[in-house]
Each structure stands twice: as structure tokens, then as C-alpha cells.
Amino acid sequence: MGKQQDVFYEVMSSPIGPITVAATERGICHVCFGSGPTVFEELGKWAKKLLDSYRLIGQQTEWTRQAVEQLDQYFDGKRTEFTVPMDLYGTDFQKKVWRQLQNIPYGQVHAYKDVAVAVGSPKAVRAVGGANNRNPLSIFIPCHRVIGANGSLVGYGGGLEIKTYLLDFEKQIVG
Known part of the structure; x- marks a missing residue:
């Protein structure tokens, strides 16, 4: 089994409701529409499927902070592209x-x-x-x-x- 991966998450308010942004130490890795237990469960299923071992931590990091800031700018009509680093898992x-x-x-x-x-x-x-x-x-x-x-x-x-x-x-x- 590989090294345990910390997955940090932060919830923000938006015009479409709460958005939960998750990040590893390398960048943002997952976005969920909503917040609370259902979203926490969705994030856990995602992490369990793609990471050897993980720990979900409800804490702001540099990447979640940047992501929330850029989403706020997007919803204010001031951002059309995102520059926050991404840590993508997929084929x-x-x-x-x-x-x-x-x-x-x-x-x-x-x-x-x-x-x-x-x-x-x-x-x-x-x-x-x-x-x-x-x-x-x-x-x-x-x-x-x-x-x-x-x-x-x-x-x-x-x-x-x-x-x-x-x-x-x-x-x-x-x-």
C-alpha cells in the first residue's frame, strides 16, 4: 500500500449553492456541488477509488484558497480561465x-x-x-x-x- 494521501477540502458559497473544493498537496483534485454528509460521502468514494490510502481533512490550504478565490472571481464575471494547479486522477x-x-x-x-x-x-x-x-x-x-x-x-x-x-x-x- 502506498503513502497515505491527505485530501483537504473547503466549502464556499456561490450563486448555485455551496461548492466543496478538495485538494492534495499537488493541486485541486475534486469539486462537489453541495456540502455536508452527502458531499463528504461522495468525496470519500472518489478518494477510495483512486488513492491507495487517504485522509479527508476539512481545512483550507493554498490550493483550496486559490480555487475558492478564482471561483469567486468567475462568479463575479471577472475570470474566464483558471490557473490554480490541478492534481488529476484518471485514464x-x-x-x-x-x-x-x-x-x-x-x-x-x-x-x-x-x-x-x-x-x-x-x-x-x-x-x-x-x-x-x-x-x-x-x-x-x-x-x-x-x-x-x-x-x-x-x-x-x-x-x-x-x-x-x-x-x-x-x-x-x-x-
Whole structure:
């Protein structure tokens, strides 16, 4: 068994409700919409699946502080890109998709097919959808900017209401 990993978390208020941001010593690693026992359980399941051994600690760190500050700026309409370090856990394909999602311009949307083509796997639309669904850093990695080929808002970990809010908010900011 590997070294125990400390996963720190902090809860912030936002226009879409509480957001829990978690980080390791290397950067932010997980975002959950909400707070309290259900979110703590979700964070624990995520950590148990991906880390050899972990300890959840409700404490601000440099990375959670930066993440909360940048999210506040995002919700104030003053930030369109995030610079806080990320500690991503996933397959090589998932990480490739997540990097591509970060290239979708603020206030714009791309279809799953567009993302599949951009990562060099034009027939892997379902796999792109799966990677999008497993994105651990919602908002920071803007999976909310991915829509169905017919323009429909399909799936979002935080729910379609939050996805709609984020897309409308970004469109309003860019004019």
C-alpha cells in the first residue's frame, strides 16, 4: 500500500449553492456541488477509488484558497480561465479529454463529437461522454460547455439546472 494521501477540502458559497473544493498537496483534485454528509460521502468514494490510502481533512490550504478565490472571481464575471494547479486522477484518455475541455472558449459550447474529433478519436463520442461524466473538477474543467449534437443540454453532474445557469451566465458576461 502506498503513502497515505491527505485530501483537504473547503466549502464556499456561490450563486448555485455551496461548492466543496478538495485538494492534495499537488493541486485541486475534486469539486462537489453541495456540502455536508452527502458531499463528504461522495468525496470519500472518489478518494477510495483512486488513492491507495487517504485522509479527508476539512481545512483550507493554498490550493483550496486559490480555487475558492478564482471561483469567486468567475462568479463575479471577472475570470474566464483558471490557473490554480490541478492534481488529476484518471485514464490517459480521460485526461486528454479534460485537457481538450479546457480549450473550449468561455461562453461557447462544443458538441461531444467536436471534442472526439479534437482528441483524435472521431468515433469515440460515447467515450468522450464517459470522460466528461467523470470530470472531477467541474467548472475548472468546463464540461458544462459540452452539449449534444442537436444542441440539447445533456447530462451534467451538478444537474441540468446548474449547467443551464453556467452557460447562460457565461453568455451574459461575453455579451
